Amino acid sequence: MHGRWAARLAPYWLALPGWLWLVLFFVIPTFVMLSISTQTGDIVNGFTQTFHWQNYVDGWNQFSTQFIRSIIYGLIATVLCLLISFPVAYWIAFFGGRHKSSLLFLLLLPFFVSFVIRTQSWNFILSDDGMVLSPLKSWGVVPQDFHILATNVAVIGGLTYNFLPFMVLPIYVALERIDPALLEASADLYGSKVTALRRIVLPLSLPGVFAGVLLTFVPATSDYVNATILGGTNTTMIGNVIQTEFFTNLDYPTAAALSFILMAGLLIGVFAYARALGTDDVLDMAGAG
Amino acid sequence: MTVLEGQEEEERAPQRPGRGRRGRRPGGWLLPIWSWLVIFWLSLPIIVMIIFGFNNTTGKFNISWQGFTLRWYQQLFAIPDLTQSLENSLTIAAIVTIIATALGTLLGLALGRYRFRGSGSTNLIMFANIAAPEVVLGAALLSLFLLAGVPRGYLTIVIAQVMFCIPYVAVTVRARAASMDRSLEEASRDLGAGAYTTFYKVTLPMIFPGVMAGALLTFALSIDDYIITSFNAGSTVTFPLWVFGVSRLGVPPQVNVMGTLIFAFGVLLAVSGAVSNRRRK
Numbered sequence: 044m045h046g047r048w049a050a051r052l053a054p055y056w057l058a059l060p061g062w063l064w065l066v067l068f069f070v071i072p073t074f075v076m077l078s079i080s081t082q083t084g085d086i087v088n089g090f091t092q093t094f095h096w097q098n099y100v101d102g103w104n105q106f107s108t109q110f111i112r113s114i115i116y117g118l119i120a121t122v123l124c125l126l127i128s129f130p131v132a133y134w135i136a137f138f139g140g141r142h143k144s145s146l147l148f149l150l151l152l153p154f155f156v157s158f159v160i161r162t163q164s165w166n167f168i169l170s171d172d173g174m175v176l177s178p179l180k181s182w183g184v185v186p187q188d189f190h191i192l193a194t195n196v197a198v199i200g201g202l203t204y205n206f207l208p209f210m211v212l213p214i215y216v217a218l219e220r221i222d223p224a225l226l227e228a229s230a231d232l233y234g235s236k237v238t239a240l241r242r243i244v245l246p247l248s249l250p251g252v253f254a255g256v257l258l259t260f261v262p263a264t265s266d267y268v269n270a271t272i273l274g275g276t277n278t279t280m281i282g283n284v285i286q287t288e289f290f291t292n293l294d295y296p297t298a299a300a301l302s303f304i305l306m307a308g309l310l311i312g313v314f315a316y317a318r319a320l321g322t323d324d325v326l327d328m329a330g331a332g
Numbered sequence: 333m334t335v336l337e338g339q340e341e342e343e344r345a346p347q348r349p350g351r352g353r354r355g356r357r358p359g360g361w362l363l364p365i366w367s368w369l370v371i372f373w374l375s376l377p378i379i380v381m382i383i384f385g386f387n388n389t390t391g392k393f394n395i396s397w398q399g400f401t402l403r404w405y406q407q408l409f410a411i412p413d414l415t416q417s418l419e420n421s422l423t424i425a426a427i428v429t430i431i432a433t434a435l436g437t438l439l440g441l442a443l444g445r446y447r448f449r450g451s452g453s454t455n456l457i458m459f460a461n462i463a464a465p466e467v468v469l470g471a472a473l474l475s476l477f478l479l480a481g482v483p484r485g486y487l488t489i490v491i492a493q494v495m496f497c498i499p500y501v502a503v504t505v506r507a508r509a510a511s512m513d514r515s516l517e518e519a520s521r522d523l524g525a526g527a528y529t530t531f532y533k534v535t536l537p538m539i540f541p542g543v544m545a546g547a548l549l550t551f552a553l554s555i556d557d558y559i560i561t562s563f564n565a566g567s568t569v570t571f572p573l574w575v576f577g578v579s580r581l582g583v584p585p586q587v588n589v590m591g592t593l594i595f596a597f598g599v600l601l602a603v604s605g606a607v608s609n610r611r612r613k
Contacts, residue, residue, distance in 0.1 A: 049527070050514040054446035058454060061439030061498050064456050068495040079475050131370050134363040144606065149371045153597035156378050157556050162593045163579050167384070173395070174380075207374065259461070265465030268558055272579050282467045282559070289471065289563070295478065301472040306464055313463045313475030315540035 073306075080299035090296060098300040105283035106284050106301060113280040114308075116195075117264030124210040124259045127203070132211050132251075133244070136218035143219075150211050158205060162272045165201055166192065169273070193275025201269035206262055210255035218244070225303025258318055261309050262310065281305055350415075351352040378595065379454030385588030396587045417574035418590055420486065424570060425554040428493040432554075433547040436501025437493070441539065443502065444509025458499035469496055470563030477564065484566030492564040493554045500553065508542030529589055548601075555594070 082099055086089035103110070135146045153161055168175055169191045179185045191197050221244065229239040267282030274280075281301065288298035384394055387400035409415045443451055461469070473492050477484060520530040536543075548594070558572040565573060575587055 054448040054451070055436040057442035057446075058448070058450075061435035061502060062450075062454055062457075064435055064495060064498055065454075065461060066336055068473055068476070068491055069469065070457060073475035075466055075479050076472040076475040079479070080508075118387065127370055130363055131367045135369045138363065146367070147369075148602070148606075150374060152378060152599070153374050154552065154556075155595045156381065156601075157572050157575070157594070159558050159575045160381060160587065161377045163575060163587075164381050166579065167375065167395075167583075170528070202378075204374070207370075233597045236409060261465055265467045266559075267467065272576070277344055277539055278547040280542050282465075285467050285471060288536070289474065295475070298471060306468040309465055310463065317459070317463075323576070 050293070076299045077300060080303050082296045084296075086293040086295075095296070098296050101302060102297050102300040103304060105297075106281065109279055109281045109284050110304070111258065112278075113264050113282070113305075116199055116202060116280060117260050119199050120206065120263040121210075121256055122258045123203045123209050125256065128207055128214060128255070130254075132214040132218055136215055136221075143146050147212075147215065151208055153205075153208060155205075159268060159272075161205065162201055162268055164331075165197075165204065166272050169197060192273060193278065195278060197273040198270050198278045198280075200267060201273045202213040202263045204270065206259045209258040209262070213249060213254035214251040217248045217254075219249050253316055253319070257313055261313065264304060264309065333503055366430060368529045375530070381594045382595070383590050383591050385585055387585060387588075389585060395590070404589045405457035408586055408589055411584060413569070414571075414574055414584070414586055414590075417569045418571045419586050420568060421555050421571035424489055424493065427490055428497060428554040429547050429551045431490070432494045432497035432550045433501055433543060436546055436550075437505050437539070437543050439498065440505025440542070441509050441535070444506040445514075448520045461496065461499045462503075466496075466559040467563075470560040471562070474563045479515070484564050485568045488564040488566065489568060489570065490559050492560050493557060496554055496557075496560055497550040500549050501543075504546040504549070505539055505542040512538050552598070 059160075070248045078091065078092060081092065081094045081096055082090040083093045083095045087259075131150065135143055139146050156164075167173060170176070171190045171192065172180075174193065176185070176189065180187055180189065225243050225247075226239050229243055229287075234242070265282050267280050267286055270278050270280040270283055285298050285301050285305070288301065292298075353486075370561065384397075385401050385404055386402070387394055387397055388399040388403065389395075390398065439454070442448070443454065473488075474484075475493065476482075477488055482488060517534050519528055520534045525533065556572065557570075558576060561570055562573055562576070569577070571590070575583060578584070578587075
């Protein structure tokens with residue numbers, strides 16, 4: 044009898060430490076943040092819980108520009124990632140042959156360099172008198188005061204660069220699973236290459252595309268490293284605002300409310316996606332990334 | 333990590349469409365050219381980082397090429413703050429890897445092997461954790477520390493990183509554990525092995541590739557993390573935090589060298605892993 048009880052309890056003992064860590068440092072903090080987001084007061088006199096939901100309205104009104112900008116940046120970066128990576132994933136999955144792993148490895152090389160250093164390296168490459176712009180300026184191709192840094196292009200470019208591997212991988216995984224026999228069948232039935240692409244490859248790649256969109260859009264929208272290192276005052280994103288409210292303005296309720304709006308917005312989108320796809324798929328893809 | 337495991341499938345399907353048509357480049361010209369351009373674009377900042385670690389720059393700024401030198405490799409630890417930050421990053425990554433791998437493995441094992449009350453909600457928590465924006469994870473944990481009056485520093489960085497790494501380990505181990513043949517464990521028990529013996533001699537070896545993948549992923553995530561760490565770092569500085577801090581002022585060449593060494597080490601590890609993987613077959 045004792046052994047059966049032990050066996051029944053086994054999964055609980057196994058899961059407990061990890062579960063506890065996640066509850067203590069992820070679930071509970073989320074509720075703490077919710078509580079802080081409706082407090083009023085300031086850092087000197089302390090904050091008190093007044094259920095001041097107005098913080099959300101104020102936060103949105105004050106920073107809707109940055110919210111909308113972040114979403115637009117995130118969307119553009121995601122679409123660019125998709126357009127850039129689909130052909131690459133397709134080529135490697137169908138024509139990579141023996142070199143598939145090696146080619147995929149080359150696409151993942153950026154992961155071996157710190158995110159901040161990669162972004163810093165772009166700042167260096169694109170700087171006003173750096174290796175790209177200074178020759179162009181001396182040849183007169185672009186005007187002397189031309190700059191890329193501190194523009195939308197720099198920030199969106201940085202986001203696209205940094206999150207591209209998260210798009211390539213899931214799409215590759217989905218394409219790799221396609222049975223070549225399906226394409227042969229299509230050809231045998233006189234389907235053209237375009238038809239095969241449209242009717243077989245694209246539909247079967249959709250789970251990968253969905254996962255890729257998710258893995259790219261969420262971090263790109265909420266990122267502030269690219270906006271800080273590559274951007275200027277007109278390219279601040281909502282991540283910058285949250286960071287500033289927490290650490291510079293010490294306005295915790297506003298910062299918490301903004302974080303919540305961001306999370307709610309993104310998570311609703313994500314869960315809508317996940318429902319259409321099945322959670323396991325997305326989780327597996329996330330693990331693959 | 334997937335790359336390395338993906339190799340097992342690679343030789344299975346030698347015949348791919350397009351290969352059969354004689355006289356045509358596989359995939360036409362456009363696809364390979366595009367792909368190589370993308371690979372070049374992805375590697376460009378890395379190449380620049382490596383090259384400018386050898387730049388014989390005189391001033392504080394490492395901007396234009398001034399000749400080849402190995403000086404920065406000799407003076408790698410000349411900036412005490414930078415050295416300290418790298419040391420912090422490495423020790424934190426080691427600690428986080430050990431804790432997150434242990435807890436994540438057990439959690440993944442439970443989720444992959446058993447159906448139990450709360451497994452659904454645990455999966456949901458992990459999914460939300462992976463899907464939530466980093467800023468929000470960092471901000472939420474900071475809220476807790478602010479409320480509880482916990483001073484931020486080395487310890488809170490470890491707590492934060494373990495928190496976002498556990499789900500990744502659990503997901504990789506769960507996948508492995510779910511596909512495991514349970515009769516082997518039953519056989520071990522039938523032959524009189526106790527629960528611990530069965531775990532160490534049967535279960536652990538079977539899920540080990542998943543555990544290793546999770547551990548490597550955790551180490552990489554930990555050493556690279558900026559956003560969540562910066563929210564919970566207090567005055568403790570890790571390598572990415574240090575680089576971010578000086579990014580406006582100009583990055584000293586030592587950063588390039590450290591980046592290059594970490595890069596070389598990571599690539600070496602991955603390649604040797606892939607080679608030994610192939611040989612084992």
